[in-house]
Amino acid sequence: MATQGERRAETRRRLLTAAAELFAERGVDGTSIDAIAERADRTSGAVYDHFGGKDGVLIALLDTWVEELGLVIGAELSTATTLAERLAVLWRNVSEPVVGGDRWISLELELWAHAARNPDAREHLVRRYRGAWKGIVELAGRSGDASPEVGPAVIGVLLGLELMRRVDPASVTDELAVAALVGVVAGTSRPDLDPQTTGATAR
Amino acid sequence: MATQGERRAETRRRLLTAAAELFAERGVDGTSIDAIAERADRTSGAVYDHFGGKDGVLIALLDTWVEELGLVIGAELSTATTLAERLAVLWRNVSEPVVGGDRWISLELELWAHAARNPDAREHLVRRYRGAWKGIVELAGRSGDASPEVGPAVIGVLLGLELMRRVDPASVTDELAVAALVGVVAGTSRPDLDPQTTGATAR
DNA sequence: GAAAAAGGATAGGACGTCCTATGTATCTCG
């Protein structure tokens, strides 16, 4: 016989997976709380009880995924030796994620768009990604090439390339993606690049 | 005395600028047609008459900006000589756009997220960017380094880095962005890179 | 076994949005 706590945990899982599907299908704003509850064979009251509202569902969903994804990536990274291999691991886990399937990138985009105009969400997002990056670096072990500052930029390139790949799949090959990532890492770990030859100016 | 056509043109402009402001402030889904009309000192009837609905407003807005942006970029590119300089021009026009101010990137993200689950929007987006890229390449003139295939990937990196810069401004310097872009171009225009050393596999 | 607490169902009100149908003032053109 299932205890109350077990049932509650299952309700939470059902609500989260239902929300993940619906958010990806119709977008966050296009998904009603009632729709989430209905797909989970629950009612809206359960959603409010568990997450307090739609924003709570979104945050919980992404936090869960980022955590799991960080673990997976960290594990794979420990077996990679070269920089390119490590970056390929990152790219593979974004373009063909084991965790969360195709959906989580769509959700990420929604959240970033949301964060671009909401200071609270922005702060949450920054903390979350910095933490994830830190965890990845630690799990990867002795990687002198992955200085902490590259983290955000690497993530930015990963998201941007995946975004493009979703719209125009043929345009972003794996080789291309890895080459771009190598470029990013090289850009920060080799500040000796001559600004005059790059044409870039400090902001 | 303003003619009818002139008044119509002004109404169109007012509606578009109002929509741009509101979309950036509250997001596309969070903006009602009535709110757009109200800020433009018009009524919802005018919006429907001009654009047929909210999607029409969004498309018209982005098409206008992409067109103008393409012209600006093309003009600046003609004075750039090295590859890095050209890529720096691209980055500058994304991170500090003259056209559309800060808003258009936010809108782009919304549209991409929308396109990720809407085939029609996806097709429109692909056409628009391919056209814009083609125009840029032509305006830039004899650039053998900018092969047509890099276009989408370059745009993806631009968007991704700008996305990250908006959330965490200090994390993406201009030098870093240009270095990443150089990496992308190098990745496609030099297919002689050994896949085994990069760790990437063909999909 | 009784009391307390928790998980969840149900119903409904307040609100906002989309979009259409119709009205009206202004312009265009024969």
Next chain:
DNA sequence: CGAGATACATAGGACGTCCTATCCTTTTTC
């Protein structure tokens, strides 16, 4: 100058959403 076309306003119905208040059922605690 008068008829038609144009540009936009106005009003309102249908719909969906959020969230609260209240109730019932099951589990835990003493």
